[in-house]
Amino acid sequence: xxxxxxxxxxDTDWQYxxxxxxxDHIRIDEQYELFIGGEFVAxxxxxxxxxxxxxxxxxxxxVAAAGKDDVARAVKAARKAYQTxxxxxxxxxxxxxxxxxxxxLQERAREFAVIETLDGGKPIRESRDIDIPLAAAHFFYYAxxxxxxEYAFPGKQVAALGVAGQIIPWNFPLLMAAWKIxxxxxxxxxxxxxxxxxxxxxxxxxxxxxxxxxxxxxVVNIVTGAGDTGAALVDHPDIDKIAFTGSTAVGRSIQKxxxxxxxxxxxxxxxxxxxxxxxxxxxxxxxxxxxxxxxFNQGHVCCAGSRLLVQESVAxxxxxxxxxxxxxxxxxxxxxxxxxxxxxxxxxQLAKIEDYLRIGQAxxxxxxxxxxxxxTTGYWCRPTLFTGVSQSNRVVQEEIFGPVLAIQxxxxxxxxxxxxxxxxxxxxxxxxxxxxxxxxxxxxxxRAGVIWANTFNKFDPASPFxxxxxxxxxxxxxxxxxxxxxxxx
Amino acid sequence: xxxxxxxxxxxxxxxxYKLYIDGKFPRTESGRYYPLHNKDExxxxxxxxxxxxxxxxxxxxxxxxxxxxxxxxxLRGQILYRIAEMLEGRSEQFVAELVxxxxxxxxxxxxxxxxxxxxxxxxxxxxxxxxxxxSVNPVSSAHFNFTVPEPTGVVTIIAPEESGLLxxxxxxxxxxxxxxxxxxxxxxxMPLSAISFTEVLHAADVPAGVVNVLTGSRAELTEQFAAHMxxxxxxxxxxxxxxxxxxxxxxxxxxxxxxxxxxxxxxxxKGQGPYFIxxxxxxxxxxxxxxx
Numbered sequence: 001x002x003x004x005x006x007x008x009x010x011d012t013d014w015q016y017x018x019x020x021x022x023x024d025h026i027r028i029d030e031q032y033e034l035f036i037g038g039e040f041v042a043x044x045x046x047x048x049x050x051x052x053x054x055x056x057x058x059x060x061x062x063v064a065a066a067g068k069d070d071v072a073r074a075v076k077a078a079r080k081a082y083q084t085x086x087x088x089x090x091x092x093x094x095x096x097x098x099x100x101x102x103x104x105l106q107e108r109a110r111e112f113a114v115i116e117t118l119d120g121g122k123p124i125r126e127s128r129d130i131d132i133p134l135a136a137a138h139f140f141y142y143a144x145x146x147x148x149x150e151y152a153f154p155g156k157q158v159a160a161l162g163v164a165g166q167i168i169p170w171n172f173p174l175l176m177a178a179w180k181i182x183x184x185x186x187x188x189x190x191x192x193x194x195x196x197x198x199x200x201x202x203x204x205x206x207x208x209x210x211x212x213x214x215x216x217x218x219v220v221n222i223v224t225g226a227g228d229t230g231a232a233l234v235d236h237p238d239i240d241k242i243a244f245t246g247s248t249a250v251g252r253s254i255q256k257x258x259x260x261x262x263x264x265x266x267x268x269x270x271x272x273x274x275x276x277x278x279x280x281x282x283x284x285x286x287x288x289x290x291x292x293x294x295x296f297n298q299g300h301v302c303c304a305g306s307r308l309l310v311q312e313s314v315a316x317x318x319x320x321x322x323x324x325x326x327x328x329x330x331x332x333x334x335x336x337x338x339x340x341x342x343x344x345x346x347x348x349q350l351a352k353i354e355d356y357l358r359i360g361q362a363x364x365x366x367x368x369x370x371x372x373x374x375x376t377t378g379y380w381c382r383p384t385l386f387t388g389v390s391q392s393n394r395v396v397q398e399e400i401f402g403p404v405l406a407i408q409x410x411x412x413x414x415x416x417x418x419x420x421x422x423x424x425x426x427x428x429x430x431x432x433x434x435x436x437x438x439x440x441x442x443x444x445x446x447r448a449g450v451i452w453a454n455t456f457n458k459f460d461p462a463s464p465f466x467x468x469x470x471x472x473x474x475x476x477x478x479x480x481x482x483x484x485x486x487x488x489x
Numbered sequence: 490x491x492x493x494x495x496x497x498x499x500x501x502x503x504x505x506y507k508l509y510i511d512g513k514f515p516r517t518e519s520g521r522y523y524p525l526h527n528k529d530e531x532x533x534x535x536x537x538x539x540x541x542x543x544x545x546x547x548x549x550x551x552x553x554x555x556x557x558x559x560x561x562x563x564l565r566g567q568i569l570y571r572i573a574e575m576l577e578g579r580s581e582q583f584v585a586e587l588v589x590x591x592x593x594x595x596x597x598x599x600x601x602x603x604x605x606x607x608x609x610x611x612x613x614x615x616x617x618x619x620x621x622x623x624s625v626n627p628v629s630s631a632h633f634n635f636t637v638p639e640p641t642g643v644v645t646i647i648a649p650e651e652s653g654l655l656x657x658x659x660x661x662x663x664x665x666x667x668x669x670x671x672x673x674x675x676x677x678x679m680p681l682s683a684i685s686f687t688e689v690l691h692a693a694d695v696p697a698g699v700v701n702v703l704t705g706s707r708a709e710l711t712e713q714f715a716a717h718m719x720x721x722x723x724x725x726x727x728x729x730x731x732x733x734x735x736x737x738x739x740x741x742x743x744x745x746x747x748x749x750x751x752x753x754x755x756x757x758x759k760g761q762g763p764y765f766i767x768x769x770x771x772x773x774x775x776x777x778x779x780x781x
Binding site: 137154155156248251252253255256258259260267269424439443444447448449450451452453454455458460462463464465466468469470471472473475478479480488 | 621624626627628629630632634636639641642721730731733734735736737738740741742743744746762763764771772773774775776777778
């Protein structure tokens with residue numbers, strides 16, 4: 001192929017000046033309590049943990065660790081709010097409260113973006129342009145459903161479930177809180193939400209918004225803590241519904257914990273999506289799609305395009321262009337508006353990713369990383385790809401949840417499809433081709449819940465999201481997302 | 490010459506009830522059986538299906554899935570309708586068999602009639618439920634975005650114990666109308682109509698492996714129906730809290746969808762509807778850019 005493509009020499013000719021987002025307009029308290037019954041209350045056992053900025057390892061705040069008693073208190077508050085205020089409110093009024101949350105989030109968007117980036121390590125460009133606007137949009141979308149639910153499920157009566165226990169991950173902290181809380185409230189439920197222990201701050205700031213929006217006390221309760229807090233929520237007998245986003249391993253244990261109970265559940269779990277590039281694709285656009293697919297949010301994305309399947313005849317060209325593009329990605333200070341790849345969320349996650357880098361090489365894969373200079377403090381991983389890997393390699397089979405791409409090739413459509421579907425996961429997939437008929441053949445045949453054709457990693461409140469197979473059950477977003485929070489009869 | 494119609498001179502030919510796996514009628518590989526009684530009389534030796542039979546049935550169902558789910562909705566509707574036609578033609582046989590298994594003649598007639606009508610009902614849904622449950626999603630970016638239901642894959646069905654024909658037919662019809670393939674465990678106490686129903690399926694051009702039916706012990710086979718790693722969903726229709734727990738625990742192995750259909754009177758309209766199809770559907774959302 002064309003080896004003479006001109007490219008920008010980013011290391012010599014193209015230096016960006018630092019462009020840091022300012023932090024003087026935000027407020028992070030030294031200590032955060034639990035949000036229960038409309039108030040911030042201290043945890044009974046008096047335990048706290050630190051929330052760390054993964055880009056510089058500095059402590060941002062001390063955060064309460066909710067024990068069993070605290071969880072019980074939160075569930076009680078949620079039950080009381082369900083019975084005394086939320087379920088008796090006119091649906092249109094319920095909707096207006098949710099609209100208020102959306103509006104305040106829009107007003108305070110910059111503050112939320114900065115805190116999200118400080119707490120989680122994602123580039124400010126992403127928290128500013130994606131996480132926070134989408135979170136506000138999610139509340140706005142579901143607010144409007146509150147008084148229209150009877151149109152969603154033809155032939156069925158709908159009713160709220162009661163108290164929903166919700167457990168969310170650290171990769172999109174505020175956005176996942178919005179995905180959980182907005183439809184639950186719109187459908188008339190009350191909520192106990194547990195944020196992830198490495199990224200609790202925007203959920204606690206959201207608690208302030210919810211309080212300031214005047215929601216009745218107890219309608220939303222936020223209990224921070226680690227896995228034991230989540231387990232206490234799952235095991236609480238007065239919960240009607242568990243909604244979980246996280247790993248397949250934890251999802252499986254939740255499904256087992258709930259065995260024999262009448263608690264409903266929806267699970268949004270891991271993935272190992274194939275991003276399939278055909279020879280007739282617009283290659284430059286596809287390369288952008290590959291980069292967005294795997295390096296968006298440091299690859300901490302359950303629907304990441306972590307397997308690249310590229311048709312053999314264009315493999316050399318695609319890989320060469322991809323390596324060039326990886327070289328141009330700016331890894332570093334998440335607060336810098338030019339940064340493409342921020343900090344790995346936690347030392348534990350970095351250790352897991354580094355394990356996979358070793359495993360991938362030990363299994364015979366050829367590893368390539370960009371030459372980006374990494375900061376000396378904080379947790380970082382260069383954009384990485386593996387070639388020469390086969391279907392049975394662990395870096396092809398297992399979810400790494402980092403900026404690590406496994407590349408395989410295929411000759412025929414059928415071979416590409418077989419490889420794409422050869423996984424216990426089924427969350428997402430990508431197809432790149434200029435042929436319309438081939439797009440529909442592939443998007444139909446890939447066994448996954450979200451398929452991006454000639455694009456990747458797009459999200460919208462109106463668009464249902466969720467997995468096939470071991471990637472989970474139930475949908476979030478859109479009309480279909482209402483089902484998780486309603487009893488149909 | 491003896492009159493062949495004379496009961497005293499002609500020996501009736503009994504029927505061997507076997508399993509239905511991959512479009513064939515094998516005996517259980519285990520060689521085991523259980524006697525089915527009507528009062529003091531043994532009316533059949535029924536196959537006591539094994540775990541290995543279950544595995545083979547799942548393999549057949551998986552093999553058939555790509556073809557059946559890829560069959561046009563119109564053709565699936567015609568095949569379901571054809572099953573109804575075949576059952577109508579043999580309704581007297583089914584009434585007699587249900588009576589043999591303890592139903593009154595009136596009840597048996599109703600059960601067969603409703604079973605036929607249920608098949609016609611689901612035949613009509615095969616090319617309509619997608620429109621009811623699909624959506625075109627108004628996303629804010631320049632993308633065309635739509636959501637459609639697709640069959641979840643291989644579904645195991647533990648059919649209702651008390652409704653030997655209608656309960657089985659209702660659950661199988663909903664699963665296959667939606668493009669799934671299935672492995673069903675028949676009522677233990679009323680297995681005969683289930684096996685005879687597979688002969689109807691066979692005669693109605695249902696492709697091999699789309700429906701597989703086993704007879705046998707629930708206590709023995711429930712675990713594998715719930716635990717099998719190549720099964721996407723389990724539907725079950727009876728059982729107490731202990732059964733719920735057992736099924737959920739094993740289903741969690743591969744995040745199986747669990748559909749509990751207890752307390753349903755299959756003879757009423759409550760025993761049918763597009764939401765029975767939806768239970769074993771996945772929703773797929775597809776995005777494509779809109780641009781020049």
